[in-house]
């Protein structure tokens with residue numbers, strides 16, 4: 171083997187080991203677990219069965235949780251894209267101190283711990299919390315609104331925390347667009363909106379795709395925020411999975427649900443990628 | 456066809472003065488070249504014309520009307536960029552047709568005009584390729600086609616050939632010139648290649664640190680430069696400081712250089728200047744034969760055979776070095792002494808300007 175090839179292999183080894191230990195092994199373990207029989211005193215039995223798949227597929231309760239998760243993740247992704255694009259655009263045009271400050275502000279949701287952040291939302295959205303107080307004070311409402319433990323609040327909190335994952339790749343993609351393309355479009359008679367529609371938006375698509383994929387995957391798997399801000403009345407897939415794994419101790423059932431969620435996520439991402447393949451292929455550098 | 460007047464254009468970036476009063480004009484159908492070293496403000500001038508930059512002062516008039524308040528997308532100029540600036544996600548035909556599409560032309564008309572202009576730049580058959588699927592020279596021709604298809608009032612080209620190799624540069628250069636002349640479009644062309652500037656322009660503006668050092672025809676710029684800077688930038692130049700210089704007639708002076716006393720043409724400003732320099736292009740000099748009286752004698756320091764001629768350098772006793780071309784078969788030996796004859800009709804006296 172050539173020296174360079176050996177070196178390459180060596181450099182790749184830590185990553186391969188990491189992926190093997192923390193990804194391949196656990197997933198294999200989880201797949202195996204999903205075929206186990208339920209245990210009586212243990213979390214799982216010793217034999218193998220397909221019954222959990224039958225049960226999950228046949229129960230509208232689980233389909234409901236999956237549907238809600240999909241709906242919340244999709245809503246979060248779309249809203250995130252809408253609010254992030256203009257932010258990313260401004261960030262991409264900023265330089266010097268302004269850029270540093272903007273980066274810090276945009277990354278700020280990630281700088282607080284997940285529990286602290288969600289307790290913050292609980293305080294803000296409480297019946298007599300600052301949000302209701304201000305709305306009352308402004309005379310926009312006459313009774314405090316019930317905001318806590320609603321899907322709306324879950325969506326809002328997730329959009330807030332996942333925004334950096336949308337802003338940063340889009341910012342990157344816009345920065346990669348040569349300013350002379352915009353000038354060229356202008357010299358050909360394109361207004362600012364036409365330039366945006368025909369040049370900037372399509373060419374920033376690699377960033378949009380990365381952001382959308384990241385946020386969707388993160389949102390559909392989010393656990394803490396829905397658990398804390400969504401209340402006990404509605405379940406989402408991740409909260410349901412945790413409930414089975416640590417509440418009822420039905421590990422095989424929990425594993426089956428987890429696999430269902432993973433496959434669904436994979437399917438959505440695959441469909442999105444395929445649907446946008448042509449566009450991405452055109453704009454790739 | 457449009458006449459363009461650029462008057463006293465000024466532009467300052469934070470602490471750099473990029474344009475310090477640039478004035479130029481292009482008559483209808485002319486090709487005007489901005490020539491100068493890197494950083495002298497060529498692109499800045501062009502970008503002010505295109506409307507990508509707002510000058511701090513001065514005016515740009517087209518057919519007598521100021522255009523500074525018109526945004527770049529309504530100026531109707533064609534711009535060709537050094538890096539081509541083709542839209543990477545559009546095919547060749549879409550790139551060229553984009554401006555027509557914005558003007559809401561019918562599909563069939565767009566198609567016809569795109570096909571026609573691609574034929575002019577000899578790119579027929581590449582309509583459906585993406586920019587990344589064609590060569591650099593082809594990309595540059597697409598950029599040219601894209602600017603021409605809109606029949607612009609003014610064509611602006613910023614070092615359009617800089618990224619091409621020497622052969623392609625030659626080919627595309629003539630194509631640019633031919634198309635510009637055929638269509639009669641007034642054009643501004645930026646380059647730092649003097650031979651390119653000479654070859655294709657009607658007028659050349661030699662720029663120096665944000666100013667126009669000289670604005671004249673290529674012949675004038677080469678044969679009658681206003682100062683040393685222009686002479687050096689427009690070709691091989693031997694420049695000698697004159698010992699004495701006295702006006703002799705309307706446009707002539709008697710100057711003393713080395714062991715010679717010559718009567719030569721001069722720049723108007725040289726007649727009143729304190730110090731005068733004499734420009735001797737290589738073609739103003741030749742090696743002295745047995746019967747010639749040499750104006751200078753020196754030692755040959757270098758001789759390179761170039762094929763059609765030999766490039767020689769001769770060091771004079773005062774340390775100056777003369778570069779000249781000798782016939783291919785002349786016997787020139789480094790280290791030996793040689794005489795040089797001056798052809799006064801190709802000599803030119805100019806004022807000495809502090810650098």
Ligand SMILES: Nc1ncnc2c1ncn2[C@@H]1O[C@H](COP(=O)(O)OP(=O)(O)OP(=O)(O)O)[C@@H](O)[C@H]1O
Pocket residue numbers: 468469471472473491492493494495496497498499500647
């Ligand atoms: N955006 C900018 N910010 C600050 N200074 C600039 C900017 N653009 C240009 N300059 C400065 O202005 C001067 C003129 O620049 P310009 O781009 O016009 O030069 P140029 O003649 O086109 O040079 P080149 O042949 O290298 O393209 C240079 O000193 C350059 O450093």
Ligand SMILES: [Mg+2]
Pocket residue numbers: 497498499613
């Ligand atoms: Mg330039």
